[in-house]
Amino acid sequence: MSIYQDIKEKAYLANMQLPKLGLVLFTFGNASAADRAKGVFAIKPSGVAYEELSPEKMVIVDFEGHTVEGNLRPSSDTLTHAVLYKHWEEIGGIVHTHSTYGTAWAQSQRAIPIYGTTHADHLTVDIPCAPPMQDDRIEGNYEYETGFQIMNHFKAAGLSYKEVEMVLVGNHAPFTWGKTAEKAVYNSAVLEEVGRMALLTEQIRKDVPKLKEALIKKHYDRKHGTDAYYGQ
């Protein structure tokens, strides 16, 4: 048995949640799980249908993006996962999907505005949207540069990856993360649902105001503050 069996199982289970939750169609996404002590992560092989996956098919990659174990080609998004694991040291899992509503906001190059308390239960800010990649970086090491596009946007916007565990990449799609792969999957589902609600909200009322600061604070603190009684 592989010395990486634990993260292979975790990555497999996280990937299998994506079609179950309606977050991917065909092979439109990937999940990974990291083992920080060993300096590696397990990720979905590229282009393999979810129903054909098994823990053994997960590919083990180091934080530089080099394959360490596995016979299949790792996901085409592997270098983006590697960059985020390398620089954001408390992440244990990452998910990338092309879920419909999240991707529609990303394609529109818009952050998802904080309109309601469902959003505020998870975040105190809009779900950020990193700008689309510049042409020269698309021509270069695109997936690696995508990782930096995300990190640079967080830095410029003064956001912490520990507090905001999700992002849209303009013209592309969502990425989410968390301390575990399971949490990264949860965050993908939250992003999708909050994105759906925000779109419907704007359709019902074009000039809808953002949620009041007092309600943002009340809802976020109830779930994440010092006397939180519930939460992930």
Ligand SMILES: O=C(CO)[C@@H](O)[C@@H](O)COP(=O)(O)O
């Ligand atoms: O971003 C994209 C496509 O735009 C990829 O995430 C998606 O096709 C999945 O690719 P992989 O099968 O993981 O190589």
